[in-house]
Amino acid sequence: MTRVPPPTSDTDARSRPDDNGRSRVGRRAVLAAGLGAAALGVAACSNSTPPTSVQPRKLEGRADDELPVEASPPPVTGGPPLITGSFRSARMGGRDTRWAVARPNGVTGTLPVVVVLHALNTNEKSIFGPKLEMQTVMQQYVDAGNAPFALAAADIGRNYYHRRTDGTDGGAMVLDEFLPMLASDPKLNLSTERIGLFGWSMGGYGALRLAAMLGAPRVAAVAVSSPAMWADPRNFPPRAFDGIADYQANSLFGAQPKFAKIPLLINIGSSDQFYTYTRQWAAGLRPPAAFGTAAGGHTNRYWRSVLPEQVEFLGRNLAV
Known part of the structure; x- marks a missing residue:
């Protein structure tokens, strides 16, 4: 518990009489005067110095969003079986792009789908692996x-879900190639007329970005964990944006009005390195998003703990 200091009287703050009845200037008054003079000096300097444009700091990669590299898709042992495949993606530079879909057991017919956007250094199967097992929660x-739905994920590597200088664009791949494939493949039997979006870390940013692009009613709901966002345009790693212009074109700060009609759930641990930026971004949402936080960091342990709440949120809104 934070200890609150006792209130200080005006006499203590400004002056006190000495033993001879003369006014004696208090120590706090001296400090206040000094701070006031310093503030005036700063103001004078700022008035005489022309404003400068924002300059990027040295864009050194920080470990904010770095997770252990999963060199190959992890084994999937729990929950319903996965349907997997790949396609040649023009949006990803012509490379083969793997995908995975989980439909709940015991359910037939056409299902709505939640598109899962994966984190940095993970892949299309990471959400289904033993550390997270979203399909088991579903x-x-x-x-x-509850009303059933499916989960679908595609591998975008380290692209960060927007167009990069190498010509790849993971976000466009999801919207222009993956979603049409999901809707057209008869063995999947999925509807993409209204979708849910889910992502964590890099994928949390990606889910929010794609939701802002698609809007309501196409997006029924979004749930994200620890979205990787940087509010300071001088303080992002080059793996996320290719420079200041790229950041300004693709930052979510300023895009909050696009979520006015999209149900949104944000979960983030109180010790997560993106906590401050995420709270700052969420403060600009009208109406406010559902916001969940508890002890935890940028870890699978925290993300797994909030999956039941997120699955319920997505399923409930998809069923409306």
Whole structure:
């Protein structure tokens, strides 16, 4: 508990009589005067110095969004089986792009889908691996009698879900190639007329960016964990943006009005390195988003702990 100092009287703050009845200037008054003079000096300097444009700091990669590299897709052992495949993606420079879909067991017919956007150094199967097992959480939700939906993810590497200088664009791949593929493949039997979006870390940023692009009612709901966002245009790593102009074109700061009609749930641990930026961004949302926080960091342990809440949020809004 924070200790609150006792209130200080005006006499203590400004002056006190000495033993001879003369006014004696208090120490706090001297400090206040000094601070006031310093402030005036700064103001005078700022008035005489012309404003300068924002300059980037040295864009050194920080470990904010770095996770252990998953060199190959992790094994999937729990929940419903995965349907997997790949396609040649023009939006990703012509490379083969892997994808994975999980449909709940015991359900037939056409299902709505939540598109999962993965974190940095992970891939299309990471959300289904033993550390997160979102498909198991989804199956438990459906088994409890709730409306079913499917999960679908595609591998974008380290692209950060927007167009980069190498010509690749993970966001465009999801919108222009992956979603049409999901809707057209008869063995998947999915509807993409209204979708949910989910992502964590880099994928949390990606889910928010794509939601802002698609808007409501196409996006039924968005749930994100620890979205990788930088409010300071001088303080982002080059893996996220290719420079100041790229940051300004693709930053989510200023895009909050686009979420006015999209149900949004944000979860982030109180010790997560993106906590301050995320709270700052969320403060600009009208109406406010659902915001969940608890002890935890930028870790699978925290992300797994909030998945039941996020799955319920996505499923409930997809069923409307």
